[in-house]
Amino acid sequence: MQGLRPASPAQSDRAYVTLVTNADYATGARALLRSIALTGTEADRVVLHTPAVAAADLAALTDLGARLVETDLLPTSDAFNAAHSRRNQHAAAPFTKGEKPPFHTPLDNFAKLRLWQLTDYASVVFLDADTLMLANCDKLFGYPEFCAAPNVYESLADFHRMNSGVFTARPAETTFAAMLAALDVPGAFWPRTDQTFLQRFFPDWHGLPVFCNMLQYVWFNMPELWDWSAIKVLHFQYEKPWQAPHPKAEQLAPLIELWQSYAGGGDVPVPADLPGPQ
Numbered sequence: 001m002q003g004l005r006p007a008s009p010a011q012s013d014r015a016y017v018t019l020v021t022n023a024d025y026a027t028g029a030r031a032l033l034r035s036i037a038l039t040g041t042e043a044d045r046v047v048l049h050t051p052a053v054a055a056a057d058l059a060a061l062t063d064l065g066a067r068l069v070e071t072d073l074l075p076t077s078d079a080f081n082a083a084h085s086r087r088n089q090h091a092a093a094p095f096t097k098g099e100k101p102p103f104h105t106p107l108d109n110f111a112k113l114r115l116w117q118l119t120d121y122a123s124v125v126f127l128d129a130d131t132l133m134l135a136n137c138d139k140l141f142g143y144p145e146f147c148a149a150p151n152v153y154e155s156l157a158d159f160h161r162m163n164s165g166v167f168t169a170r171p172a173e174t175t176f177a178a179m180l181a182a183l184d185v186p187g188a189f190w191p192r193t194d195q196t197f198l199q200r201f202f203p204d205w206h207g208l209p210v211f212c213n214m215l216q217y218v219w220f221n222m223p224e225l226w227d228w229s230a231i232k233v234l235h236f237q238y239e240k241p242w243q244a245p246h247p248k249a250e251q252l253a254p255l256i257e258l259w260q261s262y263a264g265g266g267d268v269p270v271p272a273d274l275p276g277p278q
């Protein structure tokens with residue numbers, strides 16, 4: 001746990017973990033934490049956060065049941081940091097399918113790997129801060145390292161790639177050290193940051209059903225795949241539901257409305273009762 005500063009002790013040997021490095025992702029994490037709590041899980045909910053996150057934003061996360069663990073970004077080299085600066089990363093590997101919000105810093109993504117340092121847990125499930133848990137996922141704690149869902153949001157070809165917004169892991173300092181050594185090698189450039197790296201580090205990744213990480217663009221690109229009663233985790237990849245307005249807000253209105261119901265304090269709908277895509 002070197003470099004991790006927990007605000008409180010672990011209460012379980014299993015944890016859902018997310019990452020927050022700024023106020024916008026703290027907004028995302030609030031809705032996520034509320035959605036996880038509503039599934040009735042007894043696993044810990046850990047928010048890995050950098051010192052930059054404001055005390056008031058952190059207090060709101062604690063109020064929702066989070067165990068806060070402060071940490072720094074990875075100790076990567078200047079060359080690595082320059083290669084993965086927002087400007088370089090967007091120029092070298094442009095996003096053509098959707099837009100990344102202005103508050104998204106590619107380098108921050110790599111701090112996800114810190115979860116391998118959470119060695120007071122036997123098993124963890126990572127969730128991006130822009131996800132919502134719509135059904136209990138505790139079963140995943142019994143799954144091996146490393147499981148993730150395919151990065152499906154456009155076509156069948158997407159099944160070749162994994163998405164790092166949801167995955168299972170077994171924390172171990174030895175794994176963390178091996179990752180750091182493999183990550184920051186001379187000339188390293190990971191076009192989709194932690195996602196490209198994890199797919200390389202775990203080439204035989206186990207596939208989770210797409211429903212464990214249903215990407216929002218499936219709603220309009222592959223509506224025949226949408227099944228509210230099967231979706232366990234909904235993931236707002238690219239534009240975020242709290243960005244107002246964003247280029248796809250109209251197309252995604254029902255999903256944004258669902259996110260808002262979790263972000264607010266009121267009732268949330270039963271997903272299986274929701275209408276599907278037209």
Ligand code: UDP
Pocket residue numbers: 018019020021022025103104105106108109127128129130131165236237238239
């Ligand atoms: N993240 C963060 N700050 C950043 C970028 C990313 O805290 O500046 C965390 C946050 O948990 C976020 C995840 O890393 O959900 C991955 O980024 P994002 O979800 O924006 O990527 P996408 O799913 O759109 O590929």
Ligand code: MN
Pocket residue numbers: 128129130131165235236237238
């Ligand atoms: Mn995401």
